[in-house]
Amino acid sequence: MRWENQRAGRDPQPALLGLDGLVRTVAPPEFQGVTFHEVRARSVLNKVPGESMVPFGWTVNPYRGCSHACTYCLAGDTPIRMVDGSAKQMADLRVGDRILGTAVRGTARRLVPTTVLAHWTTVKPAHRLTLRNGTTLVASGDHRFLTEKGWQHVTGDDRPHLSPGDTLLGPAGDRVEPDAALDVVAIEPLGRDETLFDITTGTGDFVAAGVISHNCFARNTHTYLDFDAGRDFDTQVVVKVNAPEVLAAQLRRPSWQREHVAMGTNTDPYQRAEGRYRLMPGIIRALTGSGTPFSILTKGTVLTRDLPLLTAASREVDVGMAVSIALLDRDLQRSLEPGTPSPRARLDLVRRITDAGLPCQVLVAPVLPGLTDSEEALDPLFAEIAAAGATRATVLALHLRPGAREWFARWLGAHRPDLIERYREIYGRGSYAMPAYRRALSARVAPLLRRHGLNRRDESHRLPAQREPERPERGEQLSLL
Secondary structure (H helix, E strand, C coil), X not given: CCHHHCCCCCCCCCCXXXXXXXXXXXXXXXXXXXXXXXXXXXXXXXXXXXXXXCCCCEEECCEECCCCCCCCCEECCCEEEECCCCEEEHHHCCCCCEEEEEEEECCEEEEEEEEEEEXXXXXXXXXXXXXXXXXXXXXXXXXXXXXXCEEEECCCCCCCECCCCCEEEEEECXXXXXXXXXXXXXXXXXXXXXXXXXXXXXXXXXXXXXXXXXXXXXXXXXXXXXXXXXXXXXXXXXXXXXXXXXXXXXXXXXXXXXXCEEECCCCCCCCCHHHHHCCHHHHHHHHHHCCCXXXXXXXXXXXXXXXXXXXXXXXXXXXXXXXXXXXXXXXXXXXXXXXXCCHHHHHXXXXXXXXXCCCEEEEEEEECCCCCCCHHHHHHHHHXXXXXXXXXXXXXXXXXXXXXXXXXXXXXXXXXXXXXXXHHHHHCCCCCCCHHHHHHHHHHHHHHHHHCCCECCCHHHCCCCCCXXXXXXXXXXXXXX
């Protein structure tokens, strides 16, 4: 839906970005590098085009773009203060852990319990921060700590950043205060990339190594909004702030036939932005109250927040749950999907869903020719998926639609140029892998799915099935590179 179709009354900032229907544009400090464009949509219930290959007719997408691509913070061995006073290393935290954050109460900032809502990892250039008391922290230059002057980045010429002599704030009883022992002595680039971690918490901060640390948050349909399909998709997120109310009104129309609604088919409804905007609870209630069956496909561990609501909804309507897990290889995952939860975190999400009594499928997608399509790569992945309690796995080869195609081609050229010719052979000028490749992939995975009991049918989930295009694709004249 283009911007001009989003109008829902008078635009309070008509000149801003030249976009109709825009309520405001914000760049919250807790989502470093991400800008949210809040719009009031006229419609959020979208009819899927008849020529589409997907087996559902309607979708709801409260977000356009995806904040899964993010900026990360601390080394994995950084100690994080738990609610009980103990410490756990950053890398070992899990969604649901109770830790300490802060909140301003009156004139003082105090320690308060908070919950880990999401856990992320990537590889970034690392810096070492040394404090007067001998504490050292390894962090990305984008990370921020609380000082007497407010939140300061580790490095940066065009933003507030730390300097030797700055005093960080840390716990003092139940309060947060500056401490001379936390004076910054040195900030040194390590000259190398390291695996760094970040968490999302309910308060937007946490206690790391005795100092107050901030959460560090940093395709083709995005071009319809005059954004590009690359970095803009990751950092320019459109939020339909009135999505629950608009959807409820649409579902009350006499013409609505309570057809199945699929979510997560374009952008993830449980991306990290959902922790800020909380649109999904209202959407779930609207669908449930109207008697509309629905399904959710996600990579986002923020979904655990709504498991009680989803469990209650499943007693009223058909609810399908699915988690996308493409691979187990952590190095490859960090390179391809740097802003998404790790494969282990997503497997844990499957367990949490099934432990709540909801059946859960796994979408093994995208399977990448020459990278993740071998029996050696797929068999252990299926074993882990089955152990997590999934009812079924659906396998899909990579799609290279315009926008995503160019984005992936740049990655392939940089990381695996030896596979360029193979991808040209498999994809040619189209978006889908050639039929011969898809048939070979299906033949390879079928016995593996049977071996692990993941070939059961459950039509209530309505996940996309792998099938041949019904007619040749037109209008796609792009080469892979």
